[in-house]
Amino acid sequence: xxxxxxxxxxxxxxxxxxxxxxxxxxxxxxxxxxxxxxxxxxxxxxxxxxxxxxxxxxxxxxxxxxxxxxxxxxxxxxxxxxxxxxxxxxxxxxxxxxxxxxxxxxxxxxxxxxxxxxxxxxxxxxxxxxxxxxxxxxxxxxxxxxxxxxxxxxxxxxxxxxxxxxxxxxxxxxxxxxxx
Amino acid sequence: xxxxxxxxxxxxxxxxxxxxxxxxxxxxxxxxxxxxxxxxxxxxxxxxxxxxxxxxxxxxxxxxxxxxxxxxxxxxxxxxxxxxxxxxxxxxxxxxxxxxxxxxxxxxxxxxxxxxxxxxxxxxxxxxxxxxxxxxxxxxxxxxxxxxxxxxxxxxxxxxxxxxxxxxxxxxxxxxxxxxxxxxxxxxxxxxxxxxxxxxxxxxxxxxxxxxxxxxxxxxxxxxxxxxxxxxxxxxxxxxxxxxxxxxxxxxxxxxxxxxxxxxxxxxxxxxxxxxxxxxxxxxxxxxxxxxxxxxxxxxxxxxxxxxxxxxxxxxxxxxxxxxxxxxxxxxxxxxxxxxxxxxxxxxxxxxxxxxxxxxxxxxxxxxxxxxxxxxxxxxxxxxxxxxxxxxxxxxxxxxxxxxxxxxxxxxxxxxxxxxxxxxxxxxxxxxxxxxxxxxxxxxxx
Numbered sequence: 120x121x122x123x124x125x126x127x128x129x130x131x132x133x134x135x136x137x138x139x140x141x142x143x144x145x146x147x148x149x150x151x152x153x154x155x156x157x158x159x160x161x162x163x164x165x166x167x168x169x170x171x172x173x174x175x176x177x178x179x180x181x182x183x184x185x186x187x188x189x190x191x192x193x194x195x196x197x198x199x200x201x202x203x204x205x206x207x208x209x210x211x212x213x214x215x216x217x218x219x220x221x222x223x224x225x226x227x228x229x230x231x232x233x234x235x236x237x238x239x240x241x242x243x244x245x246x247x248x249x250x251x252x253x254x255x256x257x258x259x260x261x262x263x264x265x266x267x268x269x270x271x272x273x274x275x276x277x278x279x280x281x282x283x284x285x286x287x288x289x290x291x292x293x294x295x296x297x298x299x
Numbered sequence: 300x301x302x303x304x305x306x307x308x309x310x311x312x313x314x315x316x317x318x319x320x321x322x323x324x325x326x327x328x329x330x331x332x333x334x335x336x337x338x339x340x341x342x343x344x345x346x347x348x349x350x351x352x353x354x355x356x357x358x359x360x361x362x363x364x365x366x367x368x369x370x371x372x373x374x375x376x377x378x379x380x381x382x383x384x385x386x387x388x389x390x391x392x393x394x395x396x397x398x399x400x401x402x403x404x405x406x407x408x409x410x411x412x413x414x415x416x417x418x419x420x421x422x423x424x425x426x427x428x429x430x431x432x433x434x435x436x437x438x439x440x441x442x443x444x445x446x447x448x449x450x451x452x453x454x455x456x457x458x459x460x461x462x463x464x465x466x467x468x469x470x471x472x473x474x475x476x477x478x479x480x481x482x483x484x485x486x487x488x489x490x491x492x493x494x495x496x497x498x499x500x501x502x503x504x505x506x507x508x509x510x511x512x513x514x515x516x517x518x519x520x521x522x523x524x525x526x527x528x529x530x531x532x533x534x535x536x537x538x539x540x541x542x543x544x545x546x547x548x549x550x551x552x553x554x555x556x557x558x559x560x561x562x563x564x565x566x567x568x569x570x571x572x573x574x575x576x577x578x579x580x581x582x583x584x585x586x587x588x589x590x591x592x593x594x595x596x597x598x599x600x601x602x603x604x605x606x607x608x609x610x611x612x613x614x615x616x617x618x619x620x621x622x623x624x625x626x627x628x629x630x631x632x633x634x635x636x637x638x639x640x641x642x643x644x645x646x647x648x649x650x651x652x653x654x655x656x657x658x659x660x661x662x663x664x665x666x667x668x669x670x671x672x673x674x675x676x677x678x679x680x681x682x683x684x685x686x687x688x689x690x691x692x693x694x695x696x697x698x699x700x701x702x703x704x705x706x707x708x709x710x711x712x713x714x715x716x717x718x719x720x721x722x723x724x725x726x727x728x729x730x731x732x733x734x735x736x737x738x739x740x741x742x743x744x745x
Contacts, residue, residue, distance in 0.1 A: 148513055152568075154464055158465065159345050162350040163349040164677070213500075227657055234662070240572040241635035242427070246513075247514050266685065270665060273370075292370065292372060293372040
């Protein structure tokens with residue numbers, strides 16, 4: 120089982136649940152941390168691939184919370200915190216129930232919304248962050264596009280990252296022409 | 300999950316290799332090799348197997364330098380090393396971060412280079428078990444080796460960690476499932492307890508799950524300590540747990556013959572940080588008035604503990620050591636990587652065998668976009684998207700032999716199974732080469 124297309128998740132979101140009141144935006148507590156799918160994909164090195172976005176760019180939610188927002192598995196949600204905002208896939212958490220809590224596996228997507236504050240303890244606050252979740256139409260970005268979009272290290276002035284072509288799923292660099 | 304045929308087409312099996320993934324350092328992994336390529340792995344968990352069977356599409360094979368358009372361009376080793384050495388020699392406040400996924404052998408020249416240029420050397424402990432190290436300095440370290448737990452423990456507690464996801468063989472190889480000298484029936488002779496707000500994959504396997512509230516670890520551990528000291532709990536519910544349950548759990552912990560507490564990043568990443576660990580360690584100390592209890596941090600990378608041991612041995616400080624004044628200084632919150640980046644203090648960042656792009660908070664990474672970044676790694680990862688010089692290393696434990704320290708501080712020699720790609724160089728060689736080049740540049744500028 121070397122590659123997976125996406126993690127297997129259950130699908131029991133009941134949109135018609137009478138106990139659930141629909142909301143536009145949900146205030147939640149954000150947790151991040153490792154997850155076996157994320158770990159396997161990251162350490163194999165497949166970080167540019169679509170697989171990485173499906174294992175690390177995922178917001179695992181309680182099915183009730185998903186019903187409140189009206190999002191199904193693998194639909195996009197926008198997660199916002201004081202430190203940034205990022206588009207992730209919504210997915211049914213296998214650790215549910217945990218209403219009011221979301222889990223994003225550690226990775227470039229989670230990094231955008233976690234707190235860099237260390238309180239002089241060397242360790243940033245990766246867990247227990249206040250965030251909001253809402254439904255969105257935006258696409259979840261591939262890793263390379265996300266890094267370009269967020270940090271803009273090699274984006275020229277005046278260029279808009281959303282208009283640039285995708286950097287794709289394989290490493291791109293200029294090779295030296297080798298004579299045989 | 301689809302069924303996969305067993306791998307039968309291989310030239311040789313390299314037996315008893317050490318897995319280079321997590322702090323469990325399983326040293327019983329068999330690697331199946333064909334034409335100098337790994338075609339299969341036996342005994343490893345999903346994580347270990349996926350790391351050893353790496354993704355060759357994204358392997359860094361050649362040295363690269365960014366051109367003026369911001370594109371990576373392949374160059375020869377001399378050019379790349381000279382460029383990196385120039386950046387390091389010309390910097391005022393360099394930070395050398397990483398080291399946890401390379402061997403102790405590579406750290407040695409790294410430390411020499413750090414001293415020479417007056418840099419800050421730091422490892423992944425700074426973003427994971429740094430608070431643990433601080434707590435150990437505060438209140439002590441009732442440590443054991445994992446073999447003791449296997450042979451003796453009848454109660455195993457995991458808190459703030461999810462070994463079924465992060466250290467999948469930890470339970471089956473060291474703590475809960477194996478048969479031990481005094482635990483002849485293995486899993487049936489042991490009580491597995493998980494304290495975690497989430498019903499994690501480990502909690503699902505446990506006999507007892509204690510779902511305390513988020514950020515409730517400190518109060519919960521303190522409540523157990525109070526009960527141990529014979530005090531009555533005044534609140535009915537503490538951190539979301541009814542007090543009767545706390546009395547019952549405390550009684551069970553007191554009655555265990557040999558208990559082991561394992562804790563992970565759930566404790567170090569929440570708001571109380573090192574104070575959580577302080578209290579967990581003191582809880583274990585208190586329990587030792589009644590019976591034998593030990594504890595161990597669940598270290599993440601296979602050599603993250605090795606770096607802390609190496610640095611403590613060489614310099615007296617475990618991580619975040621600053622040489623800018625010519626002598627080693629260590630001050631949490633001052634000389635640690637995330638704080639240096641948050642304050643936008645460092646001007647050259649070298650990352651070796653680590654991936655800050657994937658693991659640093661965005662607020663800290665934003666500064667990496669302003670400064671040159673040198674990357675020494677084996678795969679094209681999120682950090683490569685921010686790197687200006689890329690130097691391809693080799694894979695410790697598969698392509699290069701080396702020493703690492705397991706989470707319980709047992710040193711393990713990791714042997715090699717295959718030869719590295721021709722164009723890659725060992726981390727030790729790369730760091731040494733940088734050291735020599737920086738030395739030359741320094742002498743020339745005198």
